[in-house]
Amino acid sequence: MATNKNSSKMSLTYKILAKNLLKGELKAGNEIAVRVNQTLTQDSTGTMAYLQLNAMNVDKVATEVSVAYVDHNMLQSSFENADDHEFIKTSAAKHNIIFSKPGNGICHRLHLERFGKPGKILIGSDSHTPTGGGLGMLAIGAGGLDVAIGMARGLYYLKVPKVYNIELRGKLQPWVSAKDVILYVLKELTVKGGVGYVMEYTGEGIKSLSVEDRATITNMGAELGATTSIFPSDEYTKTFLEKQSRGEDFVELLPDEDAFYDDKLIVNLDELVPLAAFPHSPDNVHEIPEEKLKVDQIAIGSCTNSSYSDFMKLAAILDGKRVHPDVSLVLSPGSSNIMKMISENNALAKFIAAGARLLEAACGPCIGMGQAPKTNGISLRTFNRNFKGRCGTMSAGVYLVSTETAAASALTGYLTDPRELGEEIIIKEPEKFETSDNYFIFPNADENEAKKEREAVEIIMGPNIQPFPIGEELKDTFTKKVILKTKDNITTDDICPSNAALLPFRSNIPKLSEHCFETIIPDFKERAEKNNGGIVVGGENYGQGSSREHAALLPLYLGIKAVIAKSFARIHKANLINSGIIPLEFENVEDYNKIDEYDELQLSDIKNSLKNGTFIIKNITKNIEFPAKFNGSERELKILKFGGYLKFATSDEFLS
Numbered sequence: 049m050a051t052n053k054n055s056s057k058m059s060l061t062y063k064i065l066a067k068n069l070l071k072g073e074l075k076a077g078n079e080i081a082v083r084v085n086q087t088l089t090q091d092s093t094g095t096m097a098y099l100q101l102n103a104m105n106v107d108k109v110a111t112e113v114s115v116a117y118v119d120h121n122m123l124q125s126s127f128e129n130a131d132d133h134e135f136i137k138t139s140a141a142k143h144n145i146i147f148s149k150p151g152n153g154i155c156h157r158l159h160l161e162r163f164g165k166p167g168k169i170l171i172g173s174d175s176h177t178p179t180g181g182g183l184g185m186l187a188i189g190a191g192g193l194d195v196a197i198g199m200a201r202g203l204y205y206l207k208v209p210k211v212y213n214i215e216l217r218g219k220l221q222p223w224v225s226a227k228d229v230i231l232y233v234l235k236e237l238t239v240k241g242g243v244g245y246v247m248e249y250t251g252e253g254i255k256s257l258s259v260e261d262r263a264t265i266t267n268m269g270a271e272l273g274a275t276t277s278i279f280p281s282d283e284y285t286k287t288f289l290e291k292q293s294r295g296e297d298f299v300e301l302l303p304d305e306d307a308f309y310d311d312k313l314i315v316n317l318d319e320l321v322p323l324a325a326f327p328h329s330p331d332n333v334h335e336i337p338e339e340k341l342k343v344d345q346i347a348i349g350s351c352t353n354s355s356y357s358d359f360m361k362l363a364a365i366l367d368g369k370r371v372h373p374d375v376s377l378v379l380s381p382g383s384s385n386i387m388k389m390i391s392e393n394n395a396l397a398k399f400i401a402a403g404a405r406l407l408e409a410a411c412g413p414c415i416g417m418g419q420a421p422k423t424n425g426i427s428l429r430t431f432n433r434n435f436k437g438r439c440g441t442m443s444a445g446v447y448l449v450s451t452e453t454a455a456a457s458a459l460t461g462y463l464t465d466p467r468e469l470g471e472e473i474i475i476k477e478p479e480k481f482e483t484s485d486n487y488f489i490f491p492n493a494d495e496n497e498a499k500k501e502r503e504a505v506e507i508i509m510g511p512n513i514q515p516f517p518i519g520e521e522l523k524d525t526f527t528k529k530v531i532l533k534t535k536d537n538i539t540t541d542d543i544c545p546s547n548a549a550l551l552p553f554r555s556n557i558p559k560l561s562e563h564c565f566e567t568i569i570p571d572f573k574e575r576a577e578k579n580n581g582g583i584v585v586g587g588e589n590y591g592q593g594s595s596r597e598h599a600a601l602l603p604l605y606l607g608i609k610a611v612i613a614k615s616f617a618r619i620h621k622a623n624l625i626n627s628g629i630i631p632l633e634f635e636n637v638e639d640y641n642k643i644d645e646y647d648e649l650q651l652s653d654i655k656n657s658l659k660n661g662t663f664i665i666k667n668i669t670k671n672i673e674f675p676a677k678f679n680g681s682e683r684e685l686k687i688l689k690f691g692g693y694l695k696f697a698t699s700d701e702f703l704s
């Protein structure tokens with residue numbers, strides 16, 4: 049529903065964009081450049097981002113705050129992870145970037161606690177960067193190269209999004225939580241429902257949500273395909289920041305009354321019930337079934353539900369009880385400071401007494417780093433994604449639930465509605481959060497000293513750090529075979545598998561390319577080698593999921609020149625362009641059915657076609673033609689001409 053189209057009353061999203069606007073006009077669909085105030089990287093995408101930043105030869109970052117977190121690749125079962133960590137640490141020191149040591153916690157929860165500020169623009173090389181929206185900041189997930197350029201040049205290009213108003217009415221009922229709110233929104237809008245939008249939350253109902261709750265909602269808003277999600281910065285934000293000893297970072301930020309929104313969804317919190325996303329998609333959401341679903345494993349943590357209050361709720365539910373004998377309950381707190389608080393207030397002792405397993409403050413099982421379920425196992429997770437195989441076991445079924453539902457199920461051994469636990473448990477917020485900075489390495493505050501220190505740093509690159517592929521300057525014609533045709537909703541996990549065995553190779557594209565698309569076909573690399581590269585044809589929402597630019601870099605390395613799909617996920621499309629691969633959309637989606645694998649397609653007059661946005665593609669094998677469109681900006685056109693964003697961003701044309 050559109051409201052008041054001619055209104056000049058602004059949403060919070062537009063206020064923040066307007067304040068940080070550097071180039072372009074703030075009109076939905078236009079490409080603009082905005083000031084990047086903050087950046088974050090994590091280690092699995094960060095190695096590429098720092099290779100790219102290092103290649104740009106800048107002295108120090110142009111942002112107010114940039115943080116390099118290490119939270120994904122933590123097993124260190126061989127030298128590769130440790131080499132990656134050292135490379136990131138020395139690259140951070142070289143450029144005035146704060147380094148968060150392994151063990152400090154999950155990037156998004158840490159950023160919320162220590163650095164996020166209302167009204168600022170944060171870009172992060174991780175798709176769950178929108179977690180920061182819980183604090184009233186515009187926090188956007190982007191590809192590593194976009195983040196590298198954000199660090200080097202202090203700006204970020206994006207298409208002005210539309211704004212989707214989610215109005216929360218009423219109040220959450222006992223045992224229903226923020227996780228159920230976002231599961232409900234996913235049920236209503238699906239994994240494609242947020243594409244092209246920022247989801248902006250308003251309404252009386254936000255008053256029953258703490259900043260930690262809000263961050264759970266904005267975090268999992270990534271699963272809607274949205275650019276980001278945001279809550280206002282109000283008295284709850286103020287309290288949170290004060291408790292984090294950062295009261296001075298607070299500013300009140302609200303949308304104008306009667307602000308213009310492109311669409312609207314009303315959620316009646318009073319009517320919400322506990323929900324679960326069934327395998328294998330976050331929008332496959334149902335109420336907790338009455339028939340008993342036996343559970344083998346329960347994992348509590350991830351950037352979605354690893355806050356202090358999550359763990360205190362769990363402690364209250366487990367207190368004096370025992371985890372069901374058939375269930376393995378694994379816990380990964382969001383940060384070292386949460387870990388310290390729960391160890392000091394006795395919650396940890398309650399977990400151990402109940403028979404839980406405590407993991408490191410890190411992503412852990414969420415990214416398949418350990419705790420893969422057994423064959424055909426059923427795992428309940430408080431996480432945000434349940435794509436097939438992401439947990440490390442292809443045959444496992446992962447259900448996404450709230451902490452309350454996970455805790456109730458840990459006691460019974462089956463998927464359980466937490467309302468069966470009886471009277472609601474009220475968790476008392478701490479007077480102050482622990483705010484130790486011992487796991488951070490900060491640049492020297494004295495700029496003269498800091499400059500000398502930066503100059504002295506030697507960036508250490510172990511043998512696992514391999515150069516990244518660079519695209520070729522655009523040719524005006526090419527003929528290539530379709531070496532893969534996929535279905536709808538292909539994820540970046542499908543293109544670049546993410547599991548404990550492969551995560552150590554995120555800085556090693558040649559090695560990782562052996563596994564490109566392996567969840568779909570086992571021989572993609574062989575096909576690419578045999579056919580001297582090729583074209584991929586995709587369905588709807590191609591490239592959904594994480595921000596990982598490896599899902600573009602692996603195809604680039606294997607010689608993929610273009611992807612023709614029914615539609616693309618936002619970040620992946622940007623990553624394809626940044627890598628120099630042409631993303632085209634079918635003008636008529638039924639033409640998808642007229643192409644088979646190994647058909648030979650010819651793209652000609654490419655430069656003009658990109659400029660006009662319309663291609664006529666010749667299917668040489670079938671002797672037919674079909675139209676396709678390129679939906680990109682002038683700048684993206686230049687990126688493709690140069691053969692990738694890095695080449696363009698270091699050109700005189702970009703710098704002038």
Ligand code: SF4
Nearest residue numbers: 176350351411414415
């Ligand atoms: Fe880490 Fe999982 Fe969050 Fe990604 S989704 S940042 S892997 S916890």
